[in-house]
Amino acid sequence: MNKTLTLNADVLLKMKRLRVLRVIYHSNCHDLVYLSNELQLLDWTGFSLKNLPSNFQPENLVALLLSHSNIEQPWKENKSMHKLKVLNLEGSENLIKAPDFTTTPNLDTLVLKDCTRLTHVHPSIGVLKRLKLLNLKDCKSLRSLPTKIGMESLEELILSGNPKRKDKFHCSDAAFVVKLDLGGNNLISLPSCLTQLPQLGWLRLIDCKALKSVSELPTNKLYVNIDGCTSLEIVAYPSKAFISRYSANICNSKIWAGMVAVNCFRLAENVDALTLLKKELKVP
Template sequence: MNKILTLSANAFLKMKRLRLLRVICHSNCRDLVYLSSELRLLDWTGYPLKSLPLSFKPENLVAILLSYSNIEQPWKENKPMHKLKVINLQGSENLIKTPNFKMAPNVESLVLEGCTRLAYVDPSVGVLKRLKLLNLRGCKSLRSLATKIGMDLLKN
């Protein structure tokens, strides 16, 4: 049952309990700025904005998959994200620095491969005691990385 559903940006305002969102958008999607605070999964390849909307409350988010996006910094404020386990920003060439991870201490997978402008990984990456995967392959502009990363669980 393959149906294509076209939604206006305002339609998302009515989806207060939306938990899984996978966006496949080949045209202008900049109007989709509302994200439900109930989201568990946000999968949006090519996310068009520089950061997540300030109104978004990500406390229920488990995975954020924004590969090949225009993101410069995923979130600017420290919002509690204790359920967050997966961050994939692969190929997001505009990413300059990672956010502070103190409010997201349970991240297990952090994929930043191909983030060619990434220069700064916040030292709070050291609080990620459950981190199993840290992929920085192709981050050719990297200038700063925490000297203490909880490498107990990192896999080769």
Template sequence: MQKLKLLCLRHVRLDGCYAKLPTRLRWLCWLEFPLDSIPVDFSLEKLVVLEMQYSNLRQLCKRANFLPSLKILDVSHSYGLTEIIDFSLCPKLEELILVDCTSLIDVHESIGNLERLVYLNMTDCKNLRMLPKNMCMLKSLETLILSGCSNLGEFPVEMMKEMESLGVLATDGIPLRPERSSTILSSFPCSLVELSLKGCNLSDDVFPTDLSNLSYLRSLHLDGNPICNLPVFIQGLRRLDHLSFEDCNRLESLVGLPKVHQTTIIAGCISLRKIKYLPPERRSGMYMVHDNYNLVEWEHKYKIEPIDRVDVEIIKLLGLCNLESMPAVRMRHPFTDRVLKKVPVQVRLSFSLS
């Protein structure tokens, strides 16, 4: 089978000489690869795609295996992998996927020489301690995903400044030290279109008031952070398609919201009481809600307030002249339909957008 170009195996162990395997392979998908490294007699010079998810690899190669044509390397969920290849051996690499390689501690410094690398995903590499400083040389990198790298010591601020092509950055679950948070946020490259900072322990006071360098940002995720109010810099983001505050359970108000063209997520914001828009904006796009049972004011939609604060003439028209004697009532929240505890009689004021 000397002309074979695609080989897909799963949980297969081969006996014998690997030199006898097809030498013109372009795509090798070997899930649950059983060895701790790729045999040196396995010819991979024509290989373009190498997939070895859920492998027993501890190191990719014991000795230098030149991979001159390799463009995609995926060894995700290789839990024993402790070191990755010297990247000078695969100079054409474009995508590197190391998801859930939980034993990986560092990345070979030669990664900075990968001039064609556009995608780097190291999600849940929980023991990753540091990234090479020369990663700033990755001028073609478009997507960098570090979510779940919870032991990453020093966040690579200077590295990000130099990544002029970076469009997607995800650092979910990496706690940012308060004293450095504002510096880090101000260092994001202006090329970003998607930024995910879920669960990074960001509070109101760490956000700079001005992040005008993020003028191209279309997707922003701040889920699970202890913020109480809308960060001021968001008011300057005019191209947003997606904005998410899911499970920000300390969030109390979103005052000054800019226009979000597609989706705003406020599900799980159990303390949220008020939503107001940045003039002249009105409610736009779709809102994903859940457990927002304290939301009593939503501009252009409704407002709930105690009846004794309502205009006296309206109260008379309703025939409600003796408010003091009216007992507390149970009511359903007008938006979440949740049954609330007993409260004094409330009035729901609805608004029309017409």
């Protein structure tokens, strides 16, 4: 049963040494003026305020999880947040721009998935040298990314469902990226810099309707999903790869390479593609 609870702000006012606060249900908290400065985990689904209380000093905060909230700006001014490692604002539809990351240099997980009004990411994201996961899936209003993203440690980058982005994808510094999701975008061809990603093992291009060609990719140990790429005509893929339906065996293999190509109608019409398929599947 869905139920909205009213949280008594006076109760929190008395909890000066509270370290963990998790609110699972959507709750009214319009009179909230205080949060303990000792908080290490703040997990509040459906947080109803536009900002955190101005007197909150989040210097001990390790994880800030405000999914499906009304937050417009997590913090208005520079506050010391050097311990913060995880920031999740998934589904916060009032978020228009990402916060300044200058005071969160140790952030390793940033999730802004389904922030549908988000138009820009603050350029200070470049200071996040320890960032391992960046999830911007279905940020449908996102227009551009900063030229410099803290990619030195980045392992998973999700940029699917960003149809308004006009800028080119820069990946020259993303040497350690293992998983890359560019699905649902208006790509015509893949960025040439993908060949500079030697660790890339998983590439998702689902529903890139305008994609016409997939250039040669950097490794044989790579799983690629091109489902629904209806304009795709050319695939230049390492010869040891094969086209198949996804299976657990591919994922669990230590040395694996595979491609899922369902509803790629123009690719199916390509004689060379059919020849490659027959060769790999040993069809006479």
